[in-house]
Amino acid sequence: xxxxxxxxxxxxxxxxxxxxxxxxxxxxxxxxxxxxxxxxxxxxxxxxxxxxxxxxxxxxxxxxxxxxxxxxxxxxxxxxxxxxxxxxxxxxxxxxxxxxxxxxxxxxxxxxxxxxxxxxxxxxxxxxxxxxxxxxxxxxxxxxxxxxxxxxxxxxxxxxxxxxxxxxxxxxxxxxxxxxxxxxxxxxxxxxxxxxxxxxxxxxxxxxxxxxxxxxxxxxxxxxxxxxxxxxxxxxxxxxxxxxxxxxxxxxxxxxxxxxxxxxxxxxxxxxxxxxxxxxxxxxxxxxxxxxxxxxxxxxxxxxxxxxxxxxxxxxxxxxxxxxxxxxxxxxxxxxxxxxxxxxxxxxxxxxxxxxxxxxxxxxxxxxxxxxxxxxxxxxxxxxxxxxxxxxxxxxxxxxxxxxxxxxxxxx
Amino acid sequence: xxxxxxxxxxxxxxxxxxxxxxxxxxxxxxxxxxxxxxxxxxxxxxxxxxxxxxxxxxxxxxxxxxxxxxxxxxxxxxxxxxxxxxxxxxxxxxxxxxxxxxxxxxxxxxxxxxxxxxxxxxxxxxxxxxxxxxxxxxxxxxxxxxxxxxxxxxxxx
Numbered sequence: 001x002x003x004x005x006x007x008x009x010x011x012x013x014x015x016x017x018x019x020x021x022x023x024x025x026x027x028x029x030x031x032x033x034x035x036x037x038x039x040x041x042x043x044x045x046x047x048x049x050x051x052x053x054x055x056x057x058x059x060x061x062x063x064x065x066x067x068x069x070x071x072x073x074x075x076x077x078x079x080x081x082x083x084x085x086x087x088x089x090x091x092x093x094x095x096x097x098x099x100x101x102x103x104x105x106x107x108x109x110x111x112x113x114x115x116x117x118x119x120x121x122x123x124x125x126x127x128x129x130x131x132x133x134x135x136x137x138x139x140x141x142x143x144x145x146x147x148x149x150x151x152x153x154x155x156x157x158x159x160x161x162x163x164x165x166x167x168x169x170x171x172x173x174x175x176x177x178x179x180x181x182x183x184x185x186x187x188x189x190x191x192x193x194x195x196x197x198x199x200x201x202x203x204x205x206x207x208x209x210x211x212x213x214x215x216x217x218x219x220x221x222x223x224x225x226x227x228x229x230x231x232x233x234x235x236x237x238x239x240x241x242x243x244x245x246x247x248x249x250x251x252x253x254x255x256x257x258x259x260x261x262x263x264x265x266x267x268x269x270x271x272x273x274x275x276x277x278x279x280x281x282x283x284x285x286x287x288x289x290x291x292x293x294x295x296x297x298x299x300x301x302x303x304x305x306x307x308x309x310x311x312x313x314x315x316x317x318x319x320x321x322x323x324x325x326x327x328x329x330x331x332x333x334x335x336x337x338x339x340x341x342x343x344x345x346x347x348x349x350x351x352x353x354x355x356x357x358x359x360x361x362x363x364x365x366x367x368x369x370x371x372x373x374x375x376x377x378x379x380x381x382x383x384x385x386x387x388x389x390x391x392x393x394x395x396x397x398x399x400x401x402x403x404x405x406x407x408x409x410x411x412x
Numbered sequence: 413x414x415x416x417x418x419x420x421x422x423x424x425x426x427x428x429x430x431x432x433x434x435x436x437x438x439x440x441x442x443x444x445x446x447x448x449x450x451x452x453x454x455x456x457x458x459x460x461x462x463x464x465x466x467x468x469x470x471x472x473x474x475x476x477x478x479x480x481x482x483x484x485x486x487x488x489x490x491x492x493x494x495x496x497x498x499x500x501x502x503x504x505x506x507x508x509x510x511x512x513x514x515x516x517x518x519x520x521x522x523x524x525x526x527x528x529x530x531x532x533x534x535x536x537x538x539x540x541x542x543x544x545x546x547x548x549x550x551x552x553x554x555x556x557x558x559x560x561x562x563x564x565x566x567x568x569x
Contacts, residue, residue: 352476366451367450367451
């Protein structure tokens with residue numbers, strides 16, 4: 001094809017790092033293009049988890065025995081890795097959660113209960129995942145606050161002029177997605193954060209689709225909160241991060257009560273632990289946290305900038321070959337895009353596309369991608385979505401195109 | 413025949429392309445929504461009952477080829493039959509599409525379904541079984557709801 005770009009690292013080596021990629025599905029080599037849903041796990045992460053359970057397993061922050069010390073050390077080391085990875089000022093600003101959804105719910109609940117009062121406004125965008133819509137609807141209803149939505153254009157780009165008009169002294173929080181999971185749009189979050197701060201509002205960035213693909217620097221962005229899931233960056237499921245600025249987290253009420261988040265308990269009064277433990281009630285996903293630390297190391301070994309560059313060239317290639325498929329229309333054509341290609345095909349419903357591709361060993365996502373308002377905005381019930389990670393290559397997009405030709409053979 | 417060809421048989425593709433009874437009934441006695449929130453498939457089914465007989469049926473909505481052709485075949489199969497017959501057919505249809513992969517289903521069972529037997533291939537695709545049964549569940553919901561005596565959109569206005 002016409003786009004030539006040097007792959008900045010050995011594809012073969014990368015692919016060998018992910019054992020699942022050698023699977024045969026229905027007798028065909030697996031082509032895994034569902035990375036926006038979840039990424040596959042490299043040996044480094046699998047091994048870290050395995051070692052933890054075989055050689056380090058113990059509860060953390062509790063025992064004085066050897067294993068508890070080792071487990072605590074490894075878990076806290078992982079926290080430090082995440083802190084460096086997103087350039088937070090302090091490890092206590094890194095709260096382990098169950099994932100992006102849990103992180104957003106934590107902010108909605110704790111920030112909401114602490115700072116939102118009747119008549120206040122929360123702003124989200126038209127391209128949010130349900131997990132960045134529903135928690136805000138719930139807390140706004142509870143506190144009597146108003147939820148407003150930044151609209152977008154036909155390419156899937158947010159209308160910043162409309163956003164500017166929405167901002168006022170009533171705006172308490174703006175919660176927007178960094179990269180849209182259904183459109184691939186990379187939002188101008190730095191600009192959004194600056195505008196919101198100028199109006200006196202705090203900002204949460206949903207970074208679920210960002211962390212594995214572009215460099216995230218929370219201090220440079222100056223966001224107040226940043227949420228992401230481990231499983232979208234080569235880690236196990238059930239682990240995620242909420243980054244928050246210390247002064248804000250200090251002021252916020254705890255979310256859940258339980259072990260680890262308290263300093264002392266009597267039946268009359270409980271005093272809460274310091275950050276980050278104030279927001280970490282109960283025994284956490286220790287193995288998951290350690291796995292996330294290993295995943296961060298793995299990404300650092302390859303280099304996040306190299307990943308961005310490689311995935312961008314693959315996005316351009318994938319877009320070009322898919323556009324040549326007759327009757328295919330790409331949904332989400334923003335100028336700034338990450339490796340997510342949503343599309344619809346004439347005469348064939350996305351679910352049928354998904355089933356036929358599956359028989360070719362090709363895994364894509366079909367449906368509304370938990371962004372029903374996006375589907376409504378574009379007047380379609382669902383899309384088929386191919387989403388990229390570092391182990392994908394051009395050959396796989398060629399196979400996807402051949403698979404789509406099969407779909408067309410059946411559906412004409 | 414490959415599993416894929418068995419799933420997407422000509423009859424199914426044909427019903428998908430030109431669904432039967434793909435219309436809203438102006439005069440109906442029963443109706444219900446069939447919605448799969450996970451995938452977004454969405455149909456509405458309208459029925460006109462005369463006593464115990466389904467004298468007319470229509471559906472509208474959007475979804476995949478399996479859900480749409482299944483809805484179309486369903487309407488064609490039960491138009492003119494009694495409620496009991498329709499419910500019995502649903503049971504038979506359900507039994508066939510829920511038969512586990514590897515378990516044999518008798519030719520007789522499939523034959524009893526008539527053209528609906530074309531959907532038997534869906535059992536090889538567990539993720540798609542709910543597509544095939546969506547319209548049927550809507551039908552069931554419509555029949556279970558209380559008879560609301562004939563209503564039309566225009567009459568309501």
